[in-house]
Amino acid sequence: MTIAIYPGSFDPITNGHLDVVVRAAQLFEKLIIGVYDTPGKGLMFTTEERVELARQTIADLANVTVQPFSGLTVDFACKVGAKAMVRGLRVSADFEWEFDMAMMNRRLDPELELVCFMAGPEFQFLSSSLLKEVSRLGGNVDDLVSGHVAQALRRKVHGKM
Numbered sequence: 001m002t003i004a005i006y007p008g009s010f011d012p013i014t015n016g017h018l019d020v021v022v023r024a025a026q027l028f029e030k031l032i033i034g035v036y037d038t039p040g041k042g043l044m045f046t047t048e049e050r051v052e053l054a055r056q057t058i059a060d061l062a063n064v065t066v067q068p069f070s071g072l073t074v075d076f077a078c079k080v081g082a083k084a085m086v087r088g089l090r091v092s093a094d095f096e097w098e099f100d101m102a103m104m105n106r107r108l109d110p111e112l113e114l115v116c117f118m119a120g121p122e123f124q125f126l127s128s129s130l131l132k133e134v135s136r137l138g139g140n141v142d143d144l145v146s147g148h149v150a151q152a153l154r155r156k157v158h159g160k161m
């Protein structure tokens with residue numbers, strides 16, 4: 001069975017992430033979304049909340065699961081038996097960082113293959129950071145996330161979560 005991981009912060013998971021997940025799930029027999037437990041940036045949602053929101057968002061996809069992880073991504077891939085790592089690329093924002101990280105990961109584990117999906121045209125502009133910023137300022141982002149995430153953002157922004 002070819003297993004792939006899709007690691008990220010998913011703070012929170014967006015329709016851009018979901019588009020990559022759906023496409024990757026058609027290519028691999030099993031896809032595991034790995035939610036970083038300790039990324040070095042300010043987060044809106046806790047690890048448990050990010051995992052739960054991702055689980056609710058991918059609930060209809062039979063071969064996709066979600067797990068939190070900490071430490072090196074290559075170690076997580078090894079632990080779950082993944083042969084490939086999936087990432088998404090937006091037109092201007094992602095390539096250089098993804099390239100550096102891919103080279104480093106290749107040194108750490110030459111066996112783990114990187115598979116990048118070009119973001120769908122309708123999701124090129126979409127990032128979790130921008131989404132949170134617009135949400136905090138009272139903008140409506142309902143068509144960019146699942147219903148569960150839209151609700152969670154509203155609760156978070158209004159201080160009830």
Ligand code: ADP
Pocket residue numbers: 007008009010011014015016017020039086087088089090094118119120123124125126127128
């Ligand atoms: P990270 O902290 O690893 O960047 P993110 O949750 O921001 O975590 O992103 C996880 C992966 O999803 C990255 O490969 C990122 O480039 C990709 N990604 C983020 N937003 C989109 C989008 N709108 N369309 C396609 N891929 C995306």
